[in-house]
Amino acid sequence: MKSKILVLFSSIIGSAFLLSACGEQKTTGIDPQMMTDSLFSVMEADRTVYTKLIIGRLAKDEKVIKASEHWKDEKALVLPAQMFRYGAERVAEKGAPFSYSLLSLWPVNKQNKPKTEVEIKGLNYIAENPGKNFYSEEELGGVKYFTAVYPDVGVAPACVSCHNKHKDSPRTDFKLGEVMGGVVIRIPI
């Protein structure tokens, strides 16, 4: 009798396990950090290529065309930071589930200074720890996000010289290879 009860009990527990496994499939999606790291590698590559091969080459070295913040009025090339932001806006317009921004502790446009707690922590962390990234989670507008902050480094002399000379730049002593800001990528989780 005892063994019958034991078999019955074990079969109930076993079937409960089996049934619970039927209800939800094991998540096989990409890890958020792997996702943001991958996104950043594309962003960084494109940004570097544009900065070096377009701006550095045509505007600084060959002096074929100017690069200007007011590119439309001055019939000039879009600045690398603008190129990056326009891309982010296009991605947002298309309704992509992730978002990204280019921020800095020393922004030319004050709207681009960090403002959420994670942004402030992350921007400070990457500035103080060159070469390292910052990962965290935060809740904004009732949605929980995996937020990654990556260093944005001055890769070409043009980055450094323009920011150091800009009338609205709060810092004028940037050096080549230094962290000038950060790319913040958010994925809802």
Added chain:
Amino acid sequence: MMSARKHIYWIYWLLITVGLAVYLTMQLLGEDKTVYLPGKTSHGHYQIEMACAACHSDPLGGGEVLQEACMNCHGSELEVADDSHPKSKFTNPRNADRVAKLDARKCVTCHTEHKEEITLAMGVTQPDDVCFKCHQDVAENRPSHEGLEFPTCATAGCHNFHDNRALYEDFLSKHLGEPEVHSTAKVAPLSPVEVYQTISSYPIKQYPIKALKSNEADQPISVRRDPKIVQDWMDTAHSQSGVNCSACHEQKTEGLDKPVWVDKPSHKVCSTCHTDQTKGFLSGKHGMRLEQNLTPMTPGKARLEMKRTAHGDELSCVSCHSSHRFNTKDAAVEACLSCHDDQHSNSYKDSKHFNLWHKEIRGQAAENTGVSCATCHMPRKEVKHDGVKIIIAEHNQNDNLRPNEKMLRSVCMQCHGLGFSIDALADRELVEKNFSEKPDVHIESLDMVKKRLGLKKDVDGM
């Protein structure tokens, strides 16, 4: 007894319900849908308020349907204006706190329709201090703004929410110290007709470029030949470039082999060659009713003051460009003044602008140096077709009207310095008097820029 009375009530109820349903259905299907208006429509949309579906394109849709409708009509204009506050700036989660205060992702947050009691200038339904919600710390980086009252941001001639093309700091700095009037004051000449004929949509095979003689007018025998009409046509670029009577008056009809003669062709015919002009006309207050398949606008329907004699006139291309003559000089002033009866319009002929125009049309001054109504309200603009650049007159006369700083680059600065222009546009009394005197108002934005750049230079020099 009670039961009979009860039955009568039920019959009353049924009759009233059915009557109401019939009445509302008839209203919905008819042209006059006033009964469905939840409130007075703003000045921007009142003309098309009976075309409910222009905005409420899906009766089951929510805010996204309205947003799409707003962008269908105003999207391209915002793009051209380099909108300073596009939706994409607010969809990023980092701005969730701002969206919670002011949902700038949706046009209706600031432009609620049918709410006359809260509607301010330009159809804005937010208080004047709306900028404060996000820019309360502006004085931290702009000490010159310390102590400025919050409602002044967008009402003092300094900033606009959407269009700041002539108001951003570097633009102001580039135009510091300009004279009141430039020595080279004139507007760009319109492209000659030959340019239109290079466009692929131009029916060049049917109407090759060739000056036509009066005896070549090809109206059918059934149509009476009016010598005055023929003479008017002979005086136009149409006859000089091969555009015969049939080009406008003959239209293809489904099921018929031969085209049918139409006495009064509509704007659709004009748009065959004058595509951009017609598009502009249909976007502005002169043609927006036609665009929604409503009856044409008449001055009698306008909210602005119009001449009583013109109240019944229906607006189409030929109401300003009288048919067969198509005199653009008449269309640029006399056509406007034959309807508009407000102080600004009635003061025009006492202005310096009119003096210049008068000299130009009398041949006493160079072409394009006069200032007509159209010079300011239908400014010259460049469009491209098949890679060909064409200078046309913008036929949406509302395009640069509000806020009036939109006129700075396309109009005022063609002849005047930026500082003088900003002051003139900010002087509301002067606008009413049609700029017959010098501005009595001074906007400090250029002074602020000068001071800031000077200070910056000092700092750099240290």
